[in-house]
Amino acid sequence: MEWNEKLQLIIDYVEAHLQRTEQPIVHEEIAKIAGCSFSFFQKVFSYMYGISFAEYVRSRKMTLAGYDLKSTNMRVIEISYKYGYDSPTSFTKAFQTFHGVTPKEARKQDTLLRVTPKMQITKKSKYSWKIEAKEKFRLIGKQITISCQNHSHFQKIPEFWSECQRNGTFARLISMDTGYPKGLFGLFGAYDEEHQQLAYSVMVISDQQPPQGFTEIEIPGVTWAVFDCKGPVPQAIQRGWQYLNEEWLIKYPFQHADCPEIEWYSTGNVYDEHYLSQIWIPIIEED
Numbered sequence: 689m690e691w692n693e694k695l696q697l698i699i700d701y702v703e704a705h706l707q708r709t710e711q712p713i714v715h716e717e718i719a720k721i722a723g724c725s726f727s728f729f730q731k732v733f734s735y736m737y738g739i740s741f742a743e744y745v746r747s748r749k750m751t752l753a754g755y756d757l758k759s760t761n762m763r764v765i766e767i768s769y770k771y772g773y774d775s776p777t778s779f780t781k782a783f784q785t786f787h788g789v790t791p792k793e794a795r796k797q798d799t800l801l802r803v804t805p806k807m808q809i810t811k812k813s814k815y816s817w818k819i820e821a822k823e824k825f826r827l828i829g830k831q832i833t834i835s836c837q838n839h840s841h842f843q844k845i846p847e848f849w850s851e852c853q854r855n856g857t858f859a860r861l862i863s864m865d866t867g868y869p870k871g872l873f874g875l876f877g878a879y880d881e882e883h884q885q886l887a888y889s890v891m892v893i894s895d896q897q898p899p900q901g902f903t904e905i906e907i908p909g910v911t912w913a914v915f916d917c918k919g920p921v922p923q924a925i926q927r928g929w930q931y932l933n934e935e936w937l938i939k940y941p942f943q944h945a946d947c948p949e950i951e952w953y954s955t956g957n958v959y960d961e962h963y964l965s966q967i968w969i970p971i972i973e974e975d
Contacts, residue, residue, distance in 0.1 A: 690816045691732065697721050698729075699807050702745060702777060706752055722727070724819050731942075732819075737807070744880045747804035750786035753779075754801040757794045799849075816916045819935075819971075824909040828864065828874055829891030830857050830896040832919050837884045839859055845874070845888055846922045852890050860899065867893030874951035875905065910945045913969040920959045927950055945970035 699722050705711050715726040722729040733741040756767050768779030775799040783791050787801050794801055830852060834844045852858050870892075877887030889903065898904045906946065915936075917928035947970035954964045 689843050690818050691736075694722050695733070695736075696808075699876055702748065703806055706745075706748060706771070712772060722819075724821075728819075736756035744804070746782065746805065747786065748806070751784055751802070751804045753791075754787060754794060754803070757791055758801070767791070798832060819911060820914050821911045822909060824907060825867070825893050826895070826904060826906050827875065827889070828896070828904045829861055829873070829875075829889050830892045830901070831875075831877075831887055831889040831903050833885055834888050835883075835885045836879070841886070841888070842922075848888065849874075849890060849922075857890065861890070861892045864894040864896045865892040866895050870955055872953045874953070876949045876951075878948075905948075907950075908947060910947050911972070912950075912972045913942065913971050915967045915969075917962060917965045917967060918959055918963070920963060921953065921965055922961070925953075925965050925967065928965075932967065932969070942969075942971040945972050 698718055699764040701717065701721065702713055705713050711760075722732075724732075730741045733739075733744075737744070739747075739769060753767050753771055756762055756770070757764075764779065765776045767943040768776045771779070773779035773782065776945075780791055783794070787794060789799055789801075793799055826932060832848055834848070852861075858872075862870075865871075873889075873891045873893075875889040875891055877889070879886045884897050889905065891905065915928055915932065917924040950971065952966040952967075956963055
């Protein structure tokens, strides 16, 4: 389930607890829906919508409280407890900060109140993405050093894949693949700024010993931001990287974990318009 779907479930959960069940919003329940810690969810929410989750919930409480004051005869003390405030004084302060008027003034017919509507997560991002914690895994495969000058790696990496296909490396890797689901990995090593180059590997998950000329790398258990790239490769994966570099990494500046960035290629026809490849960005899920 991608983030938009999870966020819509969380918004629906908030509304149900504010309007129907009138129960406290439980952070543990939100973390369970989001599939990550509550503090990390708050960070994602804030980056995506420019408002903190706490502020959004508070705005919805004050909006609904305004409706109650306008349309019912409920006392202020009843409304304050309904929306989780310990006293009418704290509720009145929060209400006046949000609406600019006191609860008493809000009941006047000509008083206008501020409204924060329920958020609807309907717009899909250009790329579907999710946060996924993975246990450590072991990769084996072939590695080369590639120059990044003048963006030449965009050409050199596809050439390396083609060479692996021609010389039988692909067939050998596929025969040793013990991952689930099966698929090939493209692994980016550390970038050498002085020489403007990096190590790039084509690998699979395997519990076998690496053959002569092959290398092995153990990927630690970390949390990943996983992006789906649909379409023929290498074009789909290159467009995915362009999107990440120009938009996502700027808008969602999560702290990068000490782990290589990874491309993952599913089994199937790599020229098909529905072919699935992925980009995995290792991130630190902060508490």
